[in-house]
Amino acid sequence: MIQLQNVNKSFKGDLAIQNLNLNVNKGEILGLLGANGAGKSTTINMLLGFLKPDSGKVSINKIDTTHNSQETRKLVGYIPENVNLYPYLSGLENLDYFCKLAGLKYTKSQLETYLTTCGLASEAHNKKVGGYSKGMRQKVGIAIAYAKKAKVYLLDEPASGLDPLASNELSILLKKLASEGATILMASHDIFRVREVCNRIGILKNGVLVKELHSKNVSANELETLYLQFMQN
Numbered sequence: 001m002i003q004l005q006n007v008n009k010s011f012k013g014d015l016a017i018q019n020l021n022l023n024v025n026k027g028e029i030l031g032l033l034g035a036n037g038a039g040k041s042t043t044i045n046m047l048l049g050f051l052k053p054d055s056g057k058v059s060i061n062k063i064d065t066t067h068n069s070q071e072t073r074k075l076v077g078y079i080p081e082n083v084n085l086y087p088y089l090s091g092l093e094n095l096d097y098f099c100k101l102a103g104l105k106y107t108k109s110q111l112e113t114y115l116t117t118c119g120l121a122s123e124a125h126n127k128k129v130g131g132y133s134k135g136m137r138q139k140v141g142i143a144i145a146y147a148k149k150a151k152v153y154l155l156d157e158p159a160s161g162l163d164p165l166a167s168n169e170l171s172i173l174l175k176k177l178a179s180e181g182a183t184i185l186m187a188s189h190d191i192f193r194v195r196e197v198c199n200r201i202g203i204l205k206n207g208v209l210v211k212e213l214h215s216k217n218v219s220a221n222e223l224e225t226l227y228l229q230f231m232q233n
């Protein structure tokens with residue numbers, strides 16, 4: 001579903017991504033680990049069609065994101081670290097607004113079901129988003145993607161700044177989406193959360209994918225040791 005083939009990207013002559021090959025299949029969650037500046041956001045921005053690769057191919061559902069970004073964006077739900085919502089509108093009103101922008105009209109009860117499915121407690125549905133926690137805003141962000149029937153979820157540092165309970169709820173939600181057939185790529189610094197939620201893990205260093213592994217084949221301690229080794233060498 002997500003495919004990067006021999007992708008290179010540089011900024012003013014500095015290579016940010018080097019010969020990156022990556023696949024994420026339907027129902028899979030891939031975690032991209034890497035230090036600051038490793039190229040995680042650049043990868044996501046190419047998948048969103050906001051950045052064009054210098055060479056190679058980036059595609060979603062076999063559609064090139066460089067030349068058909070409007071088409072591929074319809075398949076994608078993008079959840080940035082801080083989900084931007086209208087603070088003076090409630091969670092329900094935000095969801096309604098973003099769905100309408102996408103040409104989707106749902107009944108109040110359908111909207112409530114989307115929010116509840118994405119873990120937002122019903123008492124919060126009609127409260128203004130300005131008073132929401134980061135985790136609650138994230139749930140609304142995911143509900144927007146879910147209501148838009150996103151096939152692919154791209155998450156940039158989703159667990160950063162969440163308390164353990166909110167982070168655990170996020171893991172459960174992502175696993176549920178994947179079990180329903182969503183394809184998920186999440187960029188993160190959180191080794192333990194990535195191992196817990198993702199099927200596969202890729203380690204990026206200076207734009208190079210230095211390691212790819214299956215979570216089930218590595219313990220949390222082994223992953224940490226491996227990650228630190230790569231970062232130090």
Ligand SMILES: Nc1ncnc2c1ncn2[C@@H]1O[C@H](COP(=O)(O)OP(=O)(O)OP(=O)(O)O)[C@@H](O)[C@H]1O
Nearest residue numbers: 011012015016034035036037038039040041042043
């Ligand atoms: N718009 C840009 N203009 C110039 N350089 C950029 C731009 N975007 C990214 N870079 C550079 O590309 C490299 C990869 O950055 P990127 O933001 O993808 O890393 P990251 O892994 O997401 O880091 P972080 O964990 O800090 O978010 C870095 O060297 C960064 O300075």
